[in-house]
Amino acid sequence: MIQGIFHYEFLQNAFFTGIMIGLIAPLLGVFIVVRRLSLIADALSHVTLAGIAASLLLGKYFSAFNGLNPIYIGMAFSVSGSLFIEKLRGVYKHYQELAIPIILSSGIGLGVIFISLANGFNTDLFSYLFGSVTAVSRTDLWVILIISIFVVLLVFLLYKELFLLSFDEEHAKASGIAAKSIHFVFILMVALVIAASMRIVGILLVSSLMTLPVAASIRIAKGFKQTIFLSIIFGETSVLGGLFTAYYLNLAPGGTIVMIAVLILVLALAFKKIRHKEPEQVGGE
Amino acid sequence: MTEQAIIEIKNLSYRYEKDMVLENINISVPKGAFLAIVGPNGSGKSTLLKLVLGLLKLQKGDIRLFGEEINHFKNWEEIGYVSQKANSFNTGFPASVFEVVASGLTKKLGLFRFLKKEDKRIVMDALKAVGMDPFSKRNIGELSGGQQQRVFIARALVSEPKLLILDEPTVGVDIQNVNSFYQMLSNLNKNHAITLLLVTHDIGTVSDKATHVACLNKHLHFHGEASEFEQMKNDEMSDFYGHEVQMLLHQHEHGGVYK
Numbered sequence: 001m002i003q004g005i006f007h008y009e010f011l012q013n014a015f016f017t018g019i020m021i022g023l024i025a026p027l028l029g030v031f032i033v034v035r036r037l038s039l040i041a042d043a044l045s046h047v048t049l050a051g052i053a054a055s056l057l058l059g060k061y062f063s064a065f066n067g068l069n070p071i072y073i074g075m076a077f078s079v080s081g082s083l084f085i086e087k088l089r090g091v092y093k094h095y096q097e098l099a100i101p102i103i104l105s106s107g108i109g110l111g112v113i114f115i116s117l118a119n120g121f122n123t124d125l126f127s128y129l130f131g132s133v134t135a136v137s138r139t140d141l142w143v144i145l146i147i148s149i150f151v152v153l154l155v156f157l158l159y160k161e162l163f164l165l166s167f168d169e170e171h172a173k174a175s176g177i178a179a180k181s182i183h184f185v186f187i188l189m190v191a192l193v194i195a196a197s198m199r200i201v202g203i204l205l206v207s208s209l210m211t212l213p214v215a216a217s218i219r220i221a222k223g224f225k226q227t228i229f230l231s232i233i234f235g236e237t238s239v240l241g242g243l244f245t246a247y248y249l250n251l252a253p254g255g256t257i258v259m260i261a262v263l264i265l266v267l268a269l270a271f272k273k274i275r276h277k278e279p280e281q282v283g284g285e
Numbered sequence: 286m287t288e289q290a291i292i293e294i295k296n297l298s299y300r301y302e303k304d305m306v307l308e309n310i311n312i313s314v315p316k317g318a319f320l321a322i323v324g325p326n327g328s329g330k331s332t333l334l335k336l337v338l339g340l341l342k343l344q345k346g347d348i349r350l351f352g353e354e355i356n357h358f359k360n361w362e363e364i365g366y367v368s369q370k371a372n373s374f375n376t377g378f379p380a381s382v383f384e385v386v387a388s389g390l391t392k393k394l395g396l397f398r399f400l401k402k403e404d405k406r407i408v409m410d411a412l413k414a415v416g417m418d419p420f421s422k423r424n425i426g427e428l429s430g431g432q433q434q435r436v437f438i439a440r441a442l443v444s445e446p447k448l449l450i451l452d453e454p455t456v457g458v459d460i461q462n463v464n465s466f467y468q469m470l471s472n473l474n475k476n477h478a479i480t481l482l483l484v485t486h487d488i489g490t491v492s493d494k495a496t497h498v499a500c501l502n503k504h505l506h507f508h509g510e511a512s513e514f515e516q517m518k519n520d521e522m523s524d525f526y527g528h529e530v531q532m533l534l535h536q537h538e539h540g541g542v543y544k
Contacts, residue, residue, distance in 0.1 A: 163391075
């Protein structure tokens with residue numbers, strides 16, 4: 001595959017996109033998990049599917065949309081979905097998690113309608129559902145690069161505000177920081193990263209890349225920065241390991257990436273269990 | 286005015302829909318005071334704190350902080366706030382004690398600014414002030430309830446506040462640690478010249494460590510110096526709480542709480 005990267009553009013696209021997704025998905029994933037918003041990624045990925053189906057449908061009937069990369073309308077849907085989730089979380093203050101299934105089912109419902117209106121699509125849609133290495137275009141690569149720079153820069157600049165908001169929302173508000181605006185920027189980043197990630201792992205698996213590496217690192221890390229660092233390491237290992245394994249064993253890359261992330265999680269859980277047993281034997285707390 | 290009050294509450298009333306929670310409250314907290322607000326559940330203590338912290342909008346009356354009307358008050362970093370830990374804190378959160386305390390500097394540093402060496406020293410000093418400096422690298426979830434609450438006080442101290450507000454800080458803290466916890470608060474008040482506002486059930490501690498006491502049950506039943514409060518008879522307290530109250534003055538193996 002390494003040789004192939006120098007020869008084939010599609011392999012280059014997949015490889016570099018993979019590196020970027022392996023970085024930004026777990027980076028935002030850490031904040032999502034600690035804020036107990038893990039399922040938001042699932043809801044937004046289904047909304048993204050509706051956007052992609054809408055784009056493909058428009059392309060079928062209007063030639064102006066034919067050449068348009070479906071990722072753009074997918075992103076627009078994802079961002080709108082994130083705004084609706086926020087609105088609903090405000091409406092159902094005591095049942096905030098309700099916002100997620102409402103948006104998830106709306107997204108999938110709308111997507112199914114668009115697909116049926118187009119009397120079914122070709123394999124294009126299948127690649128969005130489960131991810132595809134060959135489907136990543138140069139345009140996708142550039143779009144994802146811009147999103148990655150934007151996300152990394154914002155997380156770097158707003159780190160201490162994001163940390164405070166995640167750790168203690170009430171205290172963040174009482175201390176007088178612009179909690180609402182920062183949360184809004186955060187949700188916007190999540191929507192963009194989900195739309196970007198689905199090219200490689202697919203809509204159905206995108207949330208796993210934001211949560212599994214974090215679930216593993218949260219068990220063994222000391223401190224928040226180390227949690228982020230380990231999550232990114234696990235995310236990169238899953239994506240790159242998955243891409244190579246899938247290439248050589250001729251497997252679906254999305255599924256392979258997720259299964260490597262699951263394997264890392266199992267190892268982290270086992271590591272924690274072994275390490276936890278040791279102090280117990282010497283009478284630790 | 287000879288000395289400006291840190292908090293000045295005048296004719297404050299508040300209602301949730303039809304329910305009147307606070308009625309005509311007047312409280313003044315002088316500089317350097319340690320005011321304890323006591324009252325039974327549902328007496329409006331938490332609502333009063335939320336109003337003082339600007340988390341609820343004023344309906345009737347005035348609140349002045351450091352002489353400024355609360356609606357125009359901007360120096361929130363001068364106020365440290367320690368909430369009831371259990372309500373707002375996820376014990377599985379993967380953050381170190383140092384990171385939690387450093388987050389108290391967020392507002393003071395401002396947007397797009399990072400921790401410098403000097404700030405790191407301030408964080409360690411705050412941890413020392415509450416006796417938690419040896420735990421700086423531990424994850425917050427690994428500590429006991431009392432230790433966690435000390436960390437939250439250190440977080441409130443890093444922005445070098447002039448006023449520290451604590452909402453039932455000893456809930457979930459074991460009895461043995463409660464006394465040393467209040468001793469630490471008293472030390473902050475006396476040696477670091479921090480004005481304290483404490484909401485608590487713990488009447489025993491109040492009369493011992495606090496300088497001023499306010500008894501709240503929708504109305505203000507008492508507001509004055511702690512020594513006057515101590516002279517109040519048990520039967521007056523029973524009237525106030527609506528059931529029998531026994532003062533256990535400072536034998537902390539019994540917790541010093543009302544029955």
